[in-house]
Amino acid sequence: MKRSTRKAIPLLTLATIIAILFLLPLIWMVFTSFKTLSESMASSSILPQVWTLENYTGIFSSVTEAPIFRWLFNTTFITAIGTIIVVVVDILAAYALARLNVPGKKVILGMIFAALAVPGIVTLFPAFYMFKEVGLLDSYIPLIMPYTASTMGVFLVYNFLLSFPKDLEEAAYLDGASQWQILYHVIFPAIKPVAMTLAVITFLAIYNDYLWPSLVTNSNEMKTITLGIATLIQGSNFVNPAKMMASTVIATIPAVVIFLLANKHIVKSVTNTGIK
Structure with missing residues (x-):
């Protein structure tokens, strides 16, 4: 066995143990969702002794009290629109600041950097009262508008x-390309990993947000999946760990799928430090 391999074994072992520890709550959540009520409250084993789907069928059958499909639609619509707007606006804004002669560029950059230090909760209640004054609460507009741009x-x-070389852009200019053609055919392919990382971060932020939707929504039909699940596990379901875990699994699946699909782009954006 090579010396480098022997040195890597302890690190790999430690990394595996840490990964298992982080995954253990997720594994317990999934297996508990397939347990019966009595077993979920009494049994301490991870694997269920009796596998059942009654927790999932119970959630999807009570569409009157818990319109989970509507909650999923609301979350998908809000998250998709918000993520697309954030990525487009941020790319255009960053490109303008990095390449164009924007008046007051230094002031704008200073404001952006200063905004990074401002906690989001500071603007939460002013934004709420603004939407309240114009009568837009309990609609899609206040659920989407706060996510239309990201200073990060x-x-x-x-x-x-x-750090992106301007030679490629200058060559495209000499070939007669317009500003938009350069942005689409030269800049965007280069920043695609960064854009994908930004999209995933924005997606997870919007998808997991609970506080803001709880402020601007009143009706059951306008709730997001996070807010709906929080409502669903109250009352009688609060003493049903299996059903609570089943609802949490349903809410977790879309975020996990998106992360797995975009994982290679996130890794690429971290490892890429320039153009080779």
Whole structure:
């Protein structure tokens, strides 16, 4: 066995143990969702002795009290629109600041950097009262509008463009390409890993948000999946660990799928430090 391999074994073992520890709550959640009520409250084993789907069928059958399909639609619609707008706006803003002669560029950059230090909860109640005054509560507009831009996204793309060589853009200019053609055919393919990372971060932030939807929604039909699941596990379901875990699994699946699909782009955006 090579010396480098022997040195790597302890690190791999430690990494495996840490990964198992992080995955253990998720594994317990999934297996508990397939247990009966009595077993979920009395048994301490991870694997269920009697496998059942009654927790899932119970959730999807009570569409009157818990319209989970509507909650999933609301969350999908809000998350998709919000993520697309954030990625487009942040890329355009970062490109303008990095490449164009924007008046007051230094002031704008200073405001963006200062905004990174402002906690999001500071703007929460002013935004709530603003939507309340114009009568837009309990609609899709207040659920989407706060996610139309991200200072962190502008910062990420802007810093990437600073290290991106201008030779390719100048060559495209000499070939007669327009500003939009250069942005689409030259810049965007280069920043695709960064854009995908920004999209995943934004997706998870919007998808997992609980506080803001709880403020701006009143009706059961306008709830997101996170807010709906929180409502669903109250009352009689609060003493039913199996059903609570089943509802949590349903809410977790979309986020896990998105992360797995975009994982290679996230790794690429971290490892890529320039153009080779």
